[in-house]
Amino acid sequence: MDTLRPFPKLPATPREFGFYIDGAWHAGREMFERASPGHGVAVSRIPRCTSDDLNAAVVAARNAFEDRRWAGISGAARAAVLLRAAEILKRRRSEIAYWESLENGKPISQAMGEIDHSIACFEIGAGAARMLHGDSFNSLGDDLFGMVLREPIGVVGLITPWNFPFLILCERVPFILASGCTLVVKPSEVTSATTLLLAEVLEEAGLPKGVYNVITGSGRSIGQALTEHPDVDMLSFTGSTAVGRSCVHASADSNFKKLGLELGGKNPIIVFADADLEDAADAAAFGISFNTGQCCVSSSRLIVERSVAAEFEALLAAKMAKIRVGDPLDPDTQVGAITTDAQNQVILGYIAKGQAEGAKIAIGGTVKDLGHGQYIQPTLFTGVTPEMAIARDEIFGPVLCSMPFDTVEEAIALANDTVYGLAASLWTKSIDKALTVTRRVRAGRFWVNCIMAGGPEMPLGGFKQSGWGREAGKYGVEEYTQIKSVHIETGKRNHWIA
Structure with a gap:
């Protein structure tokens, strides 16, 4: 082999x-x-x-x-x-x-x-x-x-x-x-x-x-x-x-x-209007789809500046539409199977709950039938509000929720509005915003203009629960x-x- x-x-x-x-x-x-x-x-x-x-x-x-x-x-x-x-x-x-x-x-x-x-x-x-x-x-x-x-x-x-x-x-x-x-x-x-x-x-x-x-x-x-x-x-x-x-x-x-x-984690990816939106969209698609979203540091809450939210969600949906879901043994596959039957049902249950709560599916939300195994298309919800279950609970699957913000303070508050504090990703070209948000968001791992980067030289672990x-x-x-x-x-x- x-x-x-x-x-x-x-x-x-x-x-x-x-x-x-x-x-x-x-x-x-x-x-x-x-x-x-x-x-x-x-x-x-x-x-x-x-x-x-x-x-x-x-x-x-x-x-x-x-x-x-x-x-x-x-x-x-x-x-x-x-x-x-x-x-x-x-x-x-x-x-x-x-x-x-x-x-x-x-x-x-x-x-x-x-x-x-x-x-x-x-x-x-x-x-x-x-x-x-x-x-x-x-x-x-x-x-x-x-x-x-x-x-x-x-x-x-x-x-x-x-x-x-x-x-x-x-x-x-x-x-x-x-x-x-x-x-x-x-x-x-x-x-x-x-x-x-x-x-x-x-x-x-x-x-x-x-x-x-x-x-x-x-x-x-x-x-x-x-x-x-x-x-x-x-x-x-x-x-x-x-x-x-x-x-x-x-x-x-x-x-x-x-x-x-x-x-557990319910990790934010914060995107400011001055970010490289193409890069951030690719990172967000990767961050929620890596390991089929069955990842404790998955970026499952998209917190995006309102002035570019619609543009960014469209870029992200287009990226996610190209993700190759398929046989895990195929080297070209990017997203494989859901690991357990129980987790498969949990993810599908949250997708249904998100729709029932009034959020809109921009892309995905469906099962992919390959004739064998259990596969779910990476999913982007828009129109999400912070009190929705899909915005609060750790789904542990390829389901991303998008929420807008208007100010730096609001972005920090949304990022911290969770019992978890495992990881966070931030996208901006402003060093002032990067340092301010990095210092004030409570998370054990933080990525600025990158996601899931680094090696075993660096410590791993979380804040809060x-x-x-x-x-x-x-x-x-x-x-x-x-x-x-x-x-x-x-x-x-x-x-x-x-």
């Missing part, structure tokens, strides 16, 4: 996977069969792990942490493993992208780009492993010296979603490993294959046994049990705000484990450490008791 042309074919039979604990593969007793959302054909069989499997994985991760087979080696030695993993990913790039596309429904060309980003995450993680350090205080007087140590937090539970199974995994794993922690990973049951493939990659790269463990199964059973597990020191969860809230309760009810949460903590880069390594203050006294003690 070194080339995408002719584009890959479906597997003749579903591939059966095991789960991975303490450096060994285990067969599942009960299996879940996954059908490709783009084709309706079974492509993989994944184990439904039990609570005993989970406990075994946590024990393996705990043992690997406590005997210091990973935490006790140098940052340079950890970096070498991460760099070898990056090289193996380069070799297996097409294979991993193929399985990502099969199970998720995303275009394979997009999946290939995501593997490239994942490779970069391992390379950045390797550098961060060597650069991680504490601090010293030489300001406590001649008789006292202070040090601040950064130590790995311990066993990390990692729960990843179905929309970016490999990308989100790799925006966490190399940085968690760089810190010296060990992991128990629980992928979405509908997109588990590539998380299991990463186990093969890390084993070949020389990662010690027990450092990376994968259990598979449903979020309600295995995911919840991992969240509640008393011997897990930290949990990283990516998914909905509702489930993130349940993670907070579970942590409080178990061992007060630290949480890293990347949750979009989450806690930061991932990637040096911040993503530090997130998985805890700080210890050390005081060292020199000379003879000044006795309290004479």
Whole structure:
């Protein structure tokens, strides 16, 4: 699979996977069969792990942490493993992208780009492993010296979603490993294959046994049990705000484990009249259609200056009409299939609700029938008001709502009029507007005259109900450490008791 042309074919039979604990593969007793959302054909069989499997994985991760087979080696030695993993990913790039596309429904060309980003995450993680350090205080007087140590937090539970199974995994794993922690990973049951493939990659790269463990199964059973597990020191969860809230309760009810949460978003793309409207229209079309809109940082609220709103909506509709919706395995496809039946129904339900609320469809809003799979045309609603459900709720699909503004203050207010604060995009040629809006819109990631740009050097995370903590880069390594203050006294003690 070194080339995408002719584009890959479906597997003749579903591939059966095991789960991975303490450096060994285990067969599942009960299996879940996954059908490709783009084709309706079974492509993989994944184990439904039990609570005993989970406990075994946590024990393996705990043992690997406590005997210091990973935490006790140098940052340079950890970096070498991460760099070898990056090289193996380069070799297996097409294979991993193929399985990502099969199970998720995303275009394979997009999946290939995501593997490239994942490779970069391992390379950045390797550098961060060597650069991680504490601090010293030489300001406590001649008789006292202070040090601040950064130590790995311990066993990390990692729960990843179905929309970016490999990308989100790799925006966490190399940085968690760089810190010296060990992991128990629980992928979405509908997109588990590539998380299991990463186990093969890390084993070949020389990662010690027990450092990376994968259990598979449903979020309600295995995911919840991992969240509640008393011997897990930290949990990283990516998914909905509702489930993130349940993670907070579970942590409080178990061992007060630290949480890293990347949750929902209802992200604005703000377009001023002085912007390059052609560029902004292309960005808006991309921002709502990338990964079929099943993206936590999708720009799903268009906030456009009223004087150019009609012109811009027409430009945008013309762009969106040209988007190629089709077979995920076709390299020319830009928008693939909706990943799950349930999400397909949610998106169609919101399209119907938007019409019922009085918004107008400028483009899209229909199902595309390819004779197999589930596909929705990217949709633009105009005439949207802020109180409409389509303007407030995270739809998690290719549905964009357009709302006008007249002043900078109104644009900022509309952008902040949400419980979320994950990402935002701003389009203007005015540096004054760019700096003013960037400073005042509450979002963890901000793009000015670009969208979904940047690499794993930069931190990821949200404000408000979009989450806690930061991932990637040096911040993503530090997130998985805890700080210890050390005081060292020199000379003879000044006795309290004479």
